[in-house]
Amino acid sequence: QKEVEQNSGPLSVPEGAIASLNCTYSDRVSQSFFWYRQYSGKSPELIMSIYSNGDKEDGRFTAQLNKASQYVSLLIRDSQPSDSATYLCAVYRADEKLTFGTGTRLTIIP
Amino acid sequence: GAVVSQHPSWVICKSGTSVKIECRSLDFQATTMFWYRQFPKQSLMLMATSNEGSKATYEQGVEKDKFLINHASLTLSTLTVTSAHPEDSSFYICSFGAVYNEQFFGPGTRLTVL
Numbered sequence: 001q002k003e004v005e006q007n008s009g010p011l012s013v014p015e016g017a018i019a020s021l022n023c024t025y026s027d028r029v030s031q032s033f034f035w036y037r038q039y040s041g042k043s044p045e046l047i048m049s050i051y052s053n054g055d056k057e058d059g060r061f062t063a064q065l066n067k068a069s070q071y072v073s074l075l076i077r078d079s080q081p082s083d084s085a086t087y088l089c090a091v092y093r094a095d096e097k098l099t100f101g102t103g104t105r106l107t108i109i110p
Numbered sequence: 111g112a113v114v115s116q117h118p119s120w121v122i123c124k125s126g127t128s129v130k131i132e133c134r135s136l137d138f139q140a141t142t143m144f145w146y147r148q149f150p151k152q153s154l155m156l157m158a159t160s161n162e163g164s165k166a167t168y169e170q171g172v173e174k175d176k177f178l179i180n181h182a183s184l185t186l187s188t189l190t191v192t193s194a195h196p197e198d199s200s201f202y203i204c205s206f207g208a209v210y211n212e213q214f215f216g217p218g219t220r221l222t223v224l
Contacts, residue, residue, distance in 0.1 A: 034212065034213075036215075042217070044203075045215070046212050046213075049211075088153060096209045096210070097169075098156065098213055099156075100153040101153060102152065102153045
């Protein structure tokens with residue numbers, strides 16, 4: 001089992017709709033969770049961090065965490081073409097190493 | 111978020127030469143820095159972690175004598191790829207951050223070894 005798993009996509013969403021990105025992790029003691037956005041040829045850019053169960057909202061983005069299910073998700077409301085990118089889920093392991101999923105490629109269709 | 115710079119942004123070199131990549135934090139000081147490598151269509155893989163004033167800790171499979179890391183100060187880290195070979199061609203990205211908190215990434219350096 002991979003430490004951090006994401007559906008690689010591609011995920012296509014119409015402009016204005018909600019994009020839903022999912023991530024599962026294997027280390028039960030993980031406490032810190034992050035979503036990064038990466039445009040082609042660029043480095044990752046932090047979108048959201050979440051540390052406790054429940055929802056965390058920031059503008060059009062909502063991160064959801066369920067530690068019992070070892071699941072973290074990212075919702076993007078009112079999707080825009082500029083949201084087209086690869087979204088990386090990242091989780092801190094117990095050994096203090098930030099581990100990334102392989103990313104989900106999201107395409108917003110105008 | 112924090113501002114991190116990397117230099118150069120891209121480099122092409124001949125096989126067997128050494129390449130140095132600089133990573134600077136422009137607006138904060140961090141005792142811990144990280145170096146990642148990303149091959150095409152793959153995710154980021156941690157290469158090493160360095161703490162200011164001590165030697166870097168390398169991940170399994172990463173040759174410490176090939177990838178030299180110097181954490182010169184709280185705002186500067188360098189990665190030197192020694193005797194580079196074509197298989198070292200990759201996107202190298204540094205980051206600063208406190209453990210269990212956000213990491214802020216530099217813009218990356220694309221290395222091509224001919």
